[in-house]
Amino acid sequence: MTSTPxxxxxxxGNGGGVATLDPDELPTxxxxxxxxxxxGVIAALIVVxxxxxxxxxxxxxxxxxxxxTGILIGGIYGLVAMGLTLIFGVLDIVxxxxxxxxxxxxxxxxxxxxxxxxxxxxxxVSVPAMFLLGVLVQRGILAGAMGKPLxxxxxxxLGISLIIENALLLFFGANPRSVALSGDRGxxxxxxxxxxxxxxxxxxxxxxxxxxxxxxxxTRLGTAIRAVAANDTGAQLVGIDTRVIYAVTFALxxxxxxxxxxxxxxxxxxxxxxxxxxxxxxxVVVVLGGMGNVVGALVGxxxxxxxxxxxxxxxxxxxxxxxxFIVFVLVLFLRPQGLFRRSA
Amino acid sequence: xTTTTAPAATTAAGKPLPRQPWNRHLLAxxxxxxxxxPLPLILPPAQASVAVRxxxxxxxxxxxxxxxxFGGMFSFGHAAYFGIGAxxxxxxxxxxxxxxxxxxxxxxxxxxxxxxxxxxxxLRYKLRGAYFALATFAFAExxxxxxxxxxxxxxxxxxxxxxxPESSWWWMQFEPASANYFWIALGLTVIALVVSVQFxxxxxxxxxxxxxxxxxxxxAVGIPVMRYKLLTMALSAAITAVAGAFYVQYFLFIDPDLxxxxxxxxxxxxxxxxxxxxxxxxPVIGAVVMGPLNDVTATILRNPPPALEFLQGRGGLDVIVYxxxxxxxxxxxxxxxxxxxxxxxxxx
Numbered sequence: 291m292t293s294t295p296x297x298x299x300x301x302x303g304n305g306g307g308v309a310t311l312d313p314d315e316l317p318t319x320x321x322x323x324x325x326x327x328x329x330g331v332i333a334a335l336i337v338v339x340x341x342x343x344x345x346x347x348x349x350x351x352x353x354x355x356x357x358x359t360g361i362l363i364g365g366i367y368g369l370v371a372m373g374l375t376l377i378f379g380v381l382d383i384v385x386x387x388x389x390x391x392x393x394x395x396x397x398x399x400x401x402x403x404x405x406x407x408x409x410x411x412x413x414x415v416s417v418p419a420m421f422l423l424g425v426l427v428q429r430g431i432l433a434g435a436m437g438k439p440l441x442x443x444x445x446x447x448l449g450i451s452l453i454i455e456n457a458l459l460l461f462f463g464a465n466p467r468s469v470a471l472s473g474d475r476g477x478x479x480x481x482x483x484x485x486x487x488x489x490x491x492x493x494x495x496x497x498x499x500x501x502x503x504x505x506x507x508x509t510r511l512g513t514a515i516r517a518v519a520a521n522d523t524g525a526q527l528v529g530i531d532t533r534v535i536y537a538v539t540f541a542l543x544x545x546x547x548x549x550x551x552x553x554x555x556x557x558x559x560x561x562x563x564x565x566x567x568x569x570x571x572x573x574v575v576v577v578l579g580g581m582g583n584v585v586g587a588l589v590g591x592x593x594x595x596x597x598x599x600x601x602x603x604x605x606x607x608x609x610x611x612x613x614x615f616i617v618f619v620l621v622l623f624l625r626p627q628g629l630f631r632r633s634a
Numbered sequence: 635x636t637t638t639t640a641p642a643a644t645t646a647a648g649k650p651l652p653r654q655p656w657n658r659h660l661l662a663x664x665x666x667x668x669x670x671x672p673l674p675l676i677l678p679p680a681q682a683s684v685a686v687r688x689x690x691x692x693x694x695x696x697x698x699x700x701x702x703x704f705g706g707m708f709s710f711g712h713a714a715y716f717g718i719g720a721x722x723x724x725x726x727x728x729x730x731x732x733x734x735x736x737x738x739x740x741x742x743x744x745x746x747x748x749x750x751x752x753x754x755x756x757l758r759y760k761l762r763g764a765y766f767a768l769a770t771f772a773f774a775e776x777x778x779x780x781x782x783x784x785x786x787x788x789x790x791x792x793x794x795x796x797x798x799p800e801s802s803w804w805w806m807q808f809e810p811a812s813a814n815y816f817w818i819a820l821g822l823t824v825i826a827l828v829v830s831v832q833f834x835x836x837x838x839x840x841x842x843x844x845x846x847x848x849x850x851x852x853x854a855v856g857i858p859v860m861r862y863k864l865l866t867m868a869l870s871a872a873i874t875a876v877a878g879a880f881y882v883q884y885f886l887f888i889d890p891d892l893x894x895x896x897x898x899x900x901x902x903x904x905x906x907x908x909x910x911x912x913x914x915x916x917p918v919i920g921a922v923v924m925g926p927l928n929d930v931t932a933t934i935l936r937n938p939p940p941a942l943e944f945l946q947g948r949g950g951l952d953v954i955v956y957x958x959x960x961x962x963x964x965x966x967x968x969x970x971x972x973x974x975x976x977x978x979x980x981x982x
Contacts, residue, residue: 339846384764440763441708445907445964448900452957456950463948534758570775573768581764588846612779615772622769623759 314627325630332629337595343603356599358482362492366550368588369495370568371575372502373546379582380519380539383432384440387447389569390454391535391544395420395551396560397458403469403555410490413552420548424541431551436536451566458562471556487556495551499588502546506584515539519582570611571598574618580628593617656835659914660828666815666825674813678931679916682816686884688925689819690877694898695828695917702903703912704834704845705866706754708763708906711770712874712902714752714777715745717893719875720882721781727882734806738879742872748773749871753864767927771899778894792889795882806883815884822880823918826873831914833869842866897953904956908963910970919972923959928952 331578344353374388395416404414427450434516435442471490476483506512517525526532550568558564575594579586594614621628674682700713722741726732752773782790801808808814833839844854845859853859882888892898893941905920933952939948945951967974 325982370670378764384767385708388937431965438968441767442964442968444708444710444764444767445903446961448903449957449960449964452953452960455955456953460945460948460954469747499950573771577765577768606785609779614782615776615779619769619776622761622765622772623755626761626765 294511294587301382314445315503328629332418332593336593336599339596343600347603352603353600354480355482356603357596358479358484359488359597360596361592362488362595363598364483364592365492365495365499365588366554366591367568367571368597369499369546369553369573370550371572371579371587371591372499372584373550374572375576375582376515376546376577376584377543378576379584380515381428381432381436381448381536382440383443383444383540384568385447385543386444386569387427387454388543388547388572389565389567390451391420391423391565392551393453393562393565394423394456395548396555396558396564397462397562398548399552400467400469400560409469409471409552409556410494412555413549416552417545420551421541421545424544426538427544428537428540431535432540433533443483445510451569451575454511455562455565462562464561466558466559466561469555474556483513491553491557495550496553498546498549503584506540509590511538515542567611574614574621577618578629580623580630583628583630586628586630593629597611651890656831661829663824663827665829667820670820671817672936674685674816678713679811682703682811682813684926684929686816686819687814687928688921689823690881690884691905691921691925692902692918693819693823693877693880695824695909695921696823696830696873697872698868698902699870699906699911699917700830700873701749701832701867701870701911703841703916704839704846704908705863705870706831707756707863707867708767709769709770709870710767710903711772711898711899713894713898714770714774715749715874716878716898716902717774717777717781717890718745718748718871719878720888720893721787721793721878722875723879724795724888725787726884727795728793733804733881734879735804736884738876739874741879745871745875746868749867750864752852753867754860757860757863770922771896774894774899775795777898778890781890781894788891792887792892795886797886816918822876826876827914827918828928829869829873831868838865842896900956905958906970908959908970909975910972911972911978913972913976916970916972920970924956925970927955931955 332599340353340357344350347353370388370392374385377383377385377388378394398416398419399412401411402415403409407415430445431450435446447463471487474485474487477486477489504512506515508587514525514530514535515538517528517530518532518539520531525535525597551565554568569592575587578586578593594617596612597617598614601608601616602610605613674684677685694712694716697715698709700711701707701712713913719741721735721739722744723734726737727734732793752770753890756766756769775858779793782785787793795807798807801812801814803814806818841852841857841859841862845857845862849859878893882891905924906917907920907922908916908923909920910916911919935945935948935951969977
């Protein structure tokens, strides 16, 4: 706790936006205080970005629409990234298969809706199914590589993603599919219009993110997960079965991807490669929020959602993903520990 | 640099340094080359094209292995260098009518410069492990997105190599089943192999390996770590760029996904991992395993057994096999096929 005033002092001394970009200002002690200054600076940067977009576009409606869409999709990015960052924080695995789990949930949802189930009721199937698959993958494949060099786990998850993605391609073909939400319509928000399905997906993502946060903070299981993240040997010494925690954490992560997959099913074209797009964005979000920081992932998701949409205004004609990568590279180089400190 | 052969070379403890069989590696390369030269004259055309694909895989992966195996800097974005090589060749040939050989050299130089730039940034800001891999990935993806949306390089359309009426070495174009393609690819791969042997045995290579194994110790004894790491990355990028430039001439076509897609980065990683990371022969052995898989699975899917009738004409099975192979190798043979074999031989 003692280091907080110090650090705020240092940050304030550097003045304004530069403070958050100083790589030397790494926090040394884990503290529980909210970094108000940092939040303020980030909020200020976002406001500047929106104003610049307004100047560039010269039309309020375009910017309001971009901000609305950005925030709504950002919630989904946040949910996907929460799962990814949880896995990284606890198991130290850079999970390249995360997006393919999402793709699997998309196809599962497609199949269930074809069978007559309502899209959002499919959550009751896809989340447990993905949880179970997560347990199986962790116990069956990844457990054998725990404690090995980072590259080994990276390559294994890469192999898993290749298998899942191409199995989907093999069985369903490359034809894009879609899931329709009955009664989907445009809903006016200020001057912008958003689809009802998009709003529901955003609300659902926030609810699930909140549940996950409560699970981590308020339950015995969550405490155990955080203990393993902080120090797995120590956790083992006080009687926590780390093997169980590893499996459950990985499964929680894939369940997040599964939930996100079902929620976005009405919004996206369903193809085997759809998941990898989310995977790329989720990596960016995870680094932005600080690897292993669950709340940071949610905030990072909203920021990246905004960056993607505003980037479309700054760089017309280029893919919105390009601006996401530009933000990513800047964050990697200038603030690799993320905007917020790591606190799984 | 004769520590490998001079018996006088000893460590501080007085024990002789382990003898490295570098000359044996070079001899093996020479013998293999001579044996492989008549191959395209013996093989039916379909198999000859598989052999060329094996060599392209090997070339890409020899480049990757130099940076990520010997250099210890895990790259997940070698598609950037492959694509730069491919696009430099394609762009100069189609837009300015420049020989692909010159395009290849230009591609090597640009790829090396780009790798040095990325490497400088990554090392300057001390990116390691997952962060380094993600940064290389991000740069390759940025190039892909830029190429897809830029008029300068024909957007998503890419380049088609114009067909010429007659065969020509200068334009690197022959009749479709010509053995010349195989010989060019073989020549390029052999050069890359010799370069990698010479690199690893050289002072620069030994310094790079020292920096990989313990960066702080290497810096403490006065090795300019940054310089040698950048050199390794530049060399690695240049070799992978050659693979890209040749790819365009052989398949006569390039677009942003074929050049910069993440599957290209994976294709550069897989042979080295399957064959053996940080070994001279790993990428080659891995490529020999991987190259023909595509054709085998395609044959199975063209005439599937009755139980799998519904899969007829579908794609994806080859990549599933790659993925499974990757997992099995990493779990059971973390040193790859060559690494495991070498271990068994040396134990004997």
